Amino acid sequence: MVKIAKKTKRYPSDLTDEEWEQIAPLMPKPGRRGRPREVDFREVINAVRYLVRSGCGWRMLPIHFGPWQTVYGWFRELARRFLFQTIHDVALMVDRERSGREASPTAGVIDSQSVKAPHAETRGYDAGKKIVGRKRHIAVDTDGRLLMVNLTPADISDSAGAQMVLDAIRKRWPWVKHLFADGAYDRLKLMDKAAYLDFVVEIIRRSGDQKGFQVLPRRWVVERTFGWMIRWRRLVRDYEKRIDVSHAMILIAMGGNLIRRNAHP
Template identity: 85%
Template sequence: MWTQQSRGRMAQIAKKTKRYPSDLTDEEWERIAPLMPKPGRRGRPREVDFREVINAVRYLVRSGCGWRMLPVHFGAWQTVYGWFRELARRFLFQTIHDIELMLDRERCGREQSPSVGVIDSQSVKAPTAEKRGFDAGKKVLGRKRHIAVDTDGRLLMVNLTTADISDSAGAQAILDGVRKRWSWVKHLFADGAYDRLKLMDKASYLDFVVEVIRNGPIEAA
């Protein structure tokens, strides 16, 4: 018989069972649960399940579906979207990313915070984007991702622009972001597209050394 007790037991089993590949494991949730907003002292008790909110966001990102197409067992999409906006406003996703990156570096025997990074860009077609630009060098009409990674390829910072923005111009926002979030980074490697006076001046002002590599491997740090 389907009783309140059996319903509660099935709910606990469901939490431990991954319905989708994007669902958090118990171990993953335990690491980020302390970062979730604490309930207020006043007002109605909070009923939202933050684990389900994060699962819903991960499902949306992995599947590429829209908010209105979220499976119903994540709850009302308006509720999920509202909490996504609130958590993003609190920089929660950025905090989770940075903490996990540092923990992963530590697991690999590295210092938690990187001291060396690599900057680069990638132009991609974006037929449905509201704003696009033409990258004359790569013959691509769309958007451009300007990124900074550590020397193992972990993402440190990303700046999204239209594809007509030059690599050096897009990298200036990357330098600002890296300096604020990764204060230990002092040395950045880049290719010849970044060998521009304005970018080098800004790098010097922010206490970066940008080394332009024409050919050859980049040493890990």
């Protein structure tokens, strides 16, 4: 990390030249008409990464990145074009191939996390965690790379949120066949949907005589992913009013981890 920090221009969250080379071809091309585009997409990505990593507000972005209104406007435009999703998925496949695996996974782990969302348009109360906010339903591969995320109010059950995750996985990662989950997902509707979509859902349960904390096979992988997620301070809580903005923030964080790992193995 010390060597990487020396390559960044100002802040540890800035893209190094190696990282920028990976995502530069994915940036939108300038239009044929109108005045020339003046924005520097590298600076826009640096600014958004700084915001998500540090947890600051839009109006508190350092002046080196230019007017925050410009950064925010381009962030919304790039999110609308699914650019952050594309960057994340491409980096995920590159990272899998770099580690000797097939680009598309065949197995995954699903779980959920409830976080406080003080400014959300719609939120719910998770009675189990005693949290008012949103719930992040995620699916990861067996190494912890994020495959899919579905954001709902916190009062939505794990199994109900997972049904939308299954639909999305089948469309984006068609080779996934086997999923691991905890006992909260052992519900008839979810199992019926999994069978309809040609998934095998394996429930990993705690042993009856277990006392205290114990690492369970497969399930610890998704918990580690949640740990990676909240290292980006903007994700410790869900500060976003809109769900699509919150979804983009998660993709920026997890895609940032993959890009850095690919560029500096």
